[in-house]
Amino acid sequence: MKFAELSALYHQPLFDLISQSRAVHLRHWRGEEVQRCTLLSIKTGGCGEDCAYCAQSAHYSTGVEREDLLSHEVVMAVARRARSQGATRFCMGAAWRGVHDGSGKFERVLEIVRQVSSLGMEVCVTLGEIGPAEARKLKAAGVTAYNHNITK
Ligand code: SF4
Known part of the structure; x- marks a missing residue:
């Protein structure tokens, strides 16, 4: 999707957006079926960025304890448990500004x-x-x- 298309979606009246999202939902998920998803923070807190809304930023005292990138063994143990409990989707989030191809942390994420x-x-x-x-x-x-x- 191009930025202009995303922008048009973003600037719609809220209830138009809700109607469209409901139609998409019904097209793919009829009845009472839901997908179970587990979310895991694989790198928590201590982010060097100063995003004032974010509890992961190191610039604020938020009570979030800093944790380095988890090992793939730890992540796999959580993922296996999630699967055994019925999750079919596994989402991982990392508290940093971004990752770059060729960096060690990106390679570790790819392996995970x-x-x-x-x-x-x-x-x-x-x-x-x-x-x-x-x-x-x-x-x-x-x-x-x-x-x-998405920010602008
Ligand atoms: S870059 Fe991401 S993780 Fe870091 S402070 Fe901003 S929103 Fe939070």
């Missing part, structure tokens, strides 16, 4: 994504800013959806 994907779960991530190279590699590793706020 591959392993979670090998469990047969849909994988989504929220890793801050990425570019086309990172997006392609994440998709190849098994990511099916990318969550990110």
